[in-house]
Amino acid sequence: MKTTDATDGGGDVRLTGISKTYGSFTAVHPLDLAVPRGSFFALLGASGCGKTTTLRMIAGLEEPSTGTVHLGDRDVTALPPYKRPVNTVFQSYALFPHLDVFENVAFGLRRRGIKGVKKQVEEMLDLVQLGEQARRKPHQLSGGQQQRVAVARALINHPEVLLLDEPLGALDLKLRRRMQLELKRIQTEVGITFVHVTHDQEEAMTMADQVAVMNAGRVEQLGAPADLYENPRTTFVANFLGTSNLIEAEVVSASGDDLVVKAADGRLVLPAARCSAPARAGGKVLVGVRPEKIGLTHADDAGSVPENRNRVTGRISSTSFIGVSTQYVVDCAACPEFAVYVQNVDRDARLAPGADVVLHWNPAHTFGLDASQSVLAGTTGDAGAAEGEAA
Missing domain, CATH: 2.40.50.100 (RNA polymerase II/Efflux pump adaptor protein, barrel-sandwich hybrid domain)
Known part of the structure; x- marks a missing residue:
């Protein structure tokens, strides 16, 4: 079964007939999806729905069983992760503990042999409002500040697409809500495509321009948050x-x-x-x-x-x-x-x-x-709502 995308024309990310199987288990059923250029796009669903596997196929961390991945007009399906114009921010942040904030953000530029990184790093730290924390080590920062360092480190490489895999999952509720607004502000300022994986409905509704609700490896419905809420189809x-x-x-x-x-x-x-x-x-x-x-x-x-x-x-x-x-x-x-x-x-x-x-x-x-659907689908009482998700 394919899920038709709800957008016209191309986008920064286009998935065509993409699927992923592990032996007899299908993590993602064949789907078509177009992410509009410059949008904040969320893949939303419970644990095991296939959202992280889909994100990893965009990043090149998983090889699709079928289908293609296009970034812009370029087919990147066969390219390794480091050759794709994407960067990923994970829940763990993966900051280098021995480097200060400035050097964490500068790392990608230095690795590519770029000289004179000071201006770029300072501009990026100003974007994420961490200019005054430049010489602190990660352990001296709050969880929200560490998350912003991870975003700055990813953005300084000027990716065409930023992938976010449950980036707020380790934060407490109050900080998570504040960071939702911060991430949306940053995305609006830089204007690149963000693809965000989350299981948190409020997070997706607060941040995303478009949301794809996933269930058991399929996209149940795609649209603007208000439209999904007011006009559910399942x-x-x-x-x-x-x-x-x-x-x-x-x-x-x-x-x-x-x-x-x-x-x-x-x-x-x-x-x-x-x-x-x-x-x-x-x-x-x-x-x-x-x-x-x-x-x-x-x-x-x-x-x-x-x-x-x-x-x-x-x-x-x-x-x-x-x-x-x-x-x-x-x-x-x-x-x-x-x-x-x-x-x-x-x-x-x-x-x-x-x-x-x-x-x-x-x-x-x-x-x-x-009326042929289960009235419990999507609730905590629906035992079949989540399956074990590979990757």
Whole structure:
């Protein structure tokens, strides 16, 4: 099975029919992928999905079983890593402990016999905001500073493409979030193509212009972060990128711009354009809605809910206060664990476990998926989501 890229024309990186097998195990199924020139591109997926193997084939660290790798207009499939115009930053950083920051960054230039490296190194250290740390050794730096040294050392060689393999994985949460913005700033300033491998959905959504969501060696969906989140085409993408409530439903009417479906205790409406499954009267679909799109009203106030909104009834089974919002789990006939996120602006004390409630939302915020898929795909409860990944 091939996955068609979502870009027109060429890019800095083009993979055509590329795959990787190890004996009887297929790490990456044949796929086509184009990474737009000058973009920040993320390969996102759980451990074992094939994302790192794909990155290593771009770098030349793994030989494809089938297919070709083009960088620009040049076929580099048969070239060794050192002859490819790419550099890679790994999670471990791999800095030289006996060299200071300046010499770590200058290393690649000196190895190529380049004289007078001072100006280039200083400009690169200014780019990553480490000019004042030039004479420190790696062990004297924070994790985030070490990561920036690794990026500077890779960029000073002026690669056409920078490959990043889980570069923030060793950092704590607060520092990781700060470094996400830093990496995006650096990529914007230098303007070269970044291809970033990560298992962290928030990281990919924060940094990337385009994201390829990978699962079991295939690209499930490719697009801009907002489009993937708002318009998932599979249950895996719907669940892996955030949280989705998925309701099994039967199509009542499939004419016009809207679909009308029957779900447990009532009818729901969704835009036909947001349904990726074939929709015909009597057919089955999965109706999806994100937790933050939903309003939660106590059953005593059900009459205040506008008639034009989708609604289901249920009973609160648990609540979690997390500061900016309260997360509710509601037991509904349509969905046994319906998640609702409500901002903590005007909290209703009646909305506690055991309370009967109405869940309601704008029909435009609803999407539809093929009902033949597992509703658990992409969740931690999906035992088949991850396989052992070679490389």
